[in-house]
Amino acid sequence: MAVYTEVPDEELEAFLATYDIGTLMSYKGIAEGVENSNFMLHTDAGTYFLTLYEKRVAESELPFFLGLMNHLVDRGISCPTPIRNRKGEMLGRLAERPAAIVSFLEGISVRRPQPRHCVELGRALAQLHMAGADFKLARKNALNVDGWGPLFDSCRDGIDAYQPGLAQELDKELAVLTREWPRDLPHGVIHADLFPDNVFFIGDRLSGLIDFYFACNDAFAYDLAICLNAWCFEADGSFNITKARALLQAYTQVRPLEPAEIHALPLLARGSAMRFLLTRLYDLINHPPGAFVKPKDPKEYLTRLRFHRGVASPAGYGLDA
Amino acid sequence: MAVYTEVPDEELEAFLATYDIGTLMSYKGIAEGVENSNFMLHTDAGTYFLTLYEKRVAESELPFFLGLMNHLVDRGISCPTPIRNRKGEMLGRLAERPAAIVSFLEGISVRRPQPRHCVELGRALAQLHMAGADFKLARKNALNVDGWGPLFDSCRDGIDAYQPGLAQELDKELAVLTREWPRDLPHGVIHADLFPDNVFFIGDRLSGLIDFYFACNDAFAYDLAICLNAWCFEADGSFNITKARALLQAYTQVRPLEPAEIHALPLLARGSAMRFLLTRLYDLINHPPGAFVKPKDPKEYLTRLRFHRGVASPAGYGLDA
Numbered sequence: 001m002a003v004y005t006e007v008p009d010e011e012l013e014a015f016l017a018t019y020d021i022g023t024l025m026s027y028k029g030i031a032e033g034v035e036n037s038n039f040m041l042h043t044d045a046g047t048y049f050l051t052l053y054e055k056r057v058a059e060s061e062l063p064f065f066l067g068l069m070n071h072l073v074d075r076g077i078s079c080p081t082p083i084r085n086r087k088g089e090m091l092g093r094l095a096e097r098p099a100a101i102v103s104f105l106e107g108i109s110v111r112r113p114q115p116r117h118c119v120e121l122g123r124a125l126a127q128l129h130m131a132g133a134d135f136k137l138a139r140k141n142a143l144n145v146d147g148w149g150p151l152f153d154s155c156r157d158g159i160d161a162y163q164p165g166l167a168q169e170l171d172k173e174l175a176v177l178t179r180e181w182p183r184d185l186p187h188g189v190i191h192a193d194l195f196p197d198n199v200f201f202i203g204d205r206l207s208g209l210i211d212f213y214f215a216c217n218d219a220f221a222y223d224l225a226i227c228l229n230a231w232c233f234e235a236d237g238s239f240n241i242t243k244a245r246a247l248l249q250a251y252t253q254v255r256p257l258e259p260a261e262i263h264a265l266p267l268l269a270r271g272s273a274m275r276f277l278l279t280r281l282y283d284l285i286n287h288p289p290g291a292f293v294k295p296k297d298p299k300e301y302l303t304r305l306r307f308h309r310g311v312a313s314p315a316g317y318g319l320d321a
Numbered sequence: 322m323a324v325y326t327e328v329p330d331e332e333l334e335a336f337l338a339t340y341d342i343g344t345l346m347s348y349k350g351i352a353e354g355v356e357n358s359n360f361m362l363h364t365d366a367g368t369y370f371l372t373l374y375e376k377r378v379a380e381s382e383l384p385f386f387l388g389l390m391n392h393l394v395d396r397g398i399s400c401p402t403p404i405r406n407r408k409g410e411m412l413g414r415l416a417e418r419p420a421a422i423v424s425f426l427e428g429i430s431v432r433r434p435q436p437r438h439c440v441e442l443g444r445a446l447a448q449l450h451m452a453g454a455d456f457k458l459a460r461k462n463a464l465n466v467d468g469w470g471p472l473f474d475s476c477r478d479g480i481d482a483y484q485p486g487l488a489q490e491l492d493k494e495l496a497v498l499t500r501e502w503p504r505d506l507p508h509g510v511i512h513a514d515l516f517p518d519n520v521f522f523i524g525d526r527l528s529g530l531i532d533f534y535f536a537c538n539d540a541f542a543y544d545l546a547i548c549l550n551a552w553c554f555e556a557d558g559s560f561n562i563t564k565a566r567a568l569l570q571a572y573t574q575v576r577p578l579e580p581a582e583i584h585a586l587p588l589l590a591r592g593s594a595m596r597f598l599l600t601r602l603y604d605l606i607n608h609p610p611g612a613f614v615k616p617k618d619p620k621e622y623l624t625r626l627r628f629h630r631g632v633a634s635p636a637g638y639g640l641d642a
Contacts, residue, residue, distance in 0.1 A: 008432065009429065009431065009432050009433075023523075023524075024429065025427040025428070025429075025523055026425075026426075026427045026428055026429055026521070027429065028349070028351045028352070028353060028361055029351065029352035029353065030349045030350065030351065030352065031349070031350035031351065031352050032349060032350065040349055040361065042368070042427060047363070104347075105347075106346040106347045106363060107346070107347055108330065108345065108346075108347055108348065110330065111329065111330050112330075200347070202344075202346055203344075
């Protein structure tokens with residue numbers, strides 16, 4: 001749920017006048033995303049999406065995110081296209097915030113993905129990884145294995161208050177992850193947050209990917225592990241191997257996995273579960289009382305972490321290893 | 322700021338399947354209105370607006386509101402058109418709430434109306450009053466002069482806590498209003514909440530009226546008095562007689578005011594200021610701490626009430642009486 005910033009009419013008009021996107025017919029604040037303020041614009045030329053970047057997104061990183069979307073669209077990936085203003089810039093300022101207009105992407109995110117959605121996802125993820133190969137900018141993954149330790153340390157007391165004994169369990173887990181984390185897997189630009197919220201479908205067909213504001217350079221297989229966590233568990237916590245197999249097979253048909261990537265999957269899945277468990281714990285512990293955005297429940301990622309710890313080989317994900 | 326209800330995909334799909342409005346391409350929760358949950362729908366046939374009625378709107382009154390919009394559209398008023406489902410009904414159920422789909426109305430509400438906007442408003446208001454003449458349903462104005470006393474009594478203590486002495490001032494004012502309120506002015510269906518939020522413009526042209534959920538049967542001139550309050554005061558509290566004259570002249574060019582209506586204007590304006598002052602005081606006093614919707618400031622309506630009390634004749638609004 002978003003729209004944090006009210007934009008004065010005159011400022012919006014002046015901002016839009018710097019673009020060649022027609023006459024504004026209507027605009028609506030959108031209850032979507034929790035990081036930024038989003039508006040849907042109708043002009044006589046079409047539908048656009050306006051984002052005002054609130055403080056959680058660093059302004060210095062916006063050229064990477066917008067440049068990446070632009071790069072991907074040029075290579076045939078369906079994602080929002082940053083619209084350039086009359087000066088040729090993708091980034092402007094509105095209501096004292098960095099602001100960008102992108103093309104509006106039609107589609108609906110599925111709340112309960114089915115195996116057929118995982119097939120579409122796997123294919124799109126592999127295409128994304130290949131399309132990003134020659135993107136010139138780079139961004140370090142601030143939430144990679146090296147970042148989890150400091151994040152954990154910053155809320156260790158809160159974690160033990162949340163669930164006694166959990167800090168000790170995560171401490172051990174972090175030691176394993178840090179020691180065994182593979183550092184030389186094939187890598188490039190990854191989405192790093194490809195949850196069902198960020199994948200649009202029209203009918204059963206994937207219509208596009210959105211929200212590249214966690215994109216960074218990291219191992220491709222780690223992105224796949226994030227999707228295993230985000231798409232292949234049921235509401236009751238059980239792992240749906242049919243969905244996992246659908247996702248992995250579709251991915252490998254576009255970009256075959258190397259043996260080292262396949263071998264690393266269980267550990268990468270543990271790491272990815274740890275990453276979302278830690279940020280959710282952090283958000284819960286640091287959540288201002290009475291704030292409107294309800295923090296996400298960390299528990300489901302603890303369940304997933306424990307599941308992956310018990311996976312003996314990639315066969316546990318339906319892969320023939 | 323709205324969107325209170327999350328709608329499960331399957332339920333939305335099933336609901337839309339009862340309509341003949343094409344295939345859903347996308348839907349977005351809209352941060353608009355504080356009473357209901359609103360969604361903007363794109364289908365391959367066009368753009369629509371879906372409203373889920375939350376508890377503040379009585380389900381029994383929805384046929385009046387939807388029927389009125391339908392009636393007005395038939396008579397050439399630009400307002401959202403209720404879309405009938407395949408059974409011919411304008412009202413359905415979704416996510417355990419009454420729900421309706423209306424046509425999407427393009428346009429932008431002006432935050433700081435200018436005299437040219439007041440001209441457009443006056444004309445549209447008069448057209449609305451005339452178009453509603455033969456509407457068959459009726460709805461009592463629950464917030465009319467007879468309702469202010471009970472509303473005041475229900476929060477008298479809170480009002481005195483808010484501003485010592487204010488309850489006494491309002492008590493006297495209510496006595497005057499009740500004694501002198503004109504009961505036999507020309508009447509019919511009025512909008513009763515035609516604030517700038519609820520009037521859309523494209524450029525300088527009025528493109529439509531929205532939010533009929535306070536519409537009721539009452540004196541036409543009272544609707545005009547509501548607009549005088551909502552459109553003709555500056556942010557610093559001063560009354561802009563140029564805007565008032567623009568509004569009233571444009572109105573009378575479409576629907577001439579009777580002498581009794583003109584004569585009653587100062588009292589109607591006092592009453593209308595009282596109505597919004599009381600509901601804002603009520604909302605402020607009964608506002609749950611930490612709730613997301615910030616209550617509106619009652620003070621500006623106290624200033625307006627006092628202004629109108631000092632208006633000696635309709636000439637004070639720029640009318641030649």
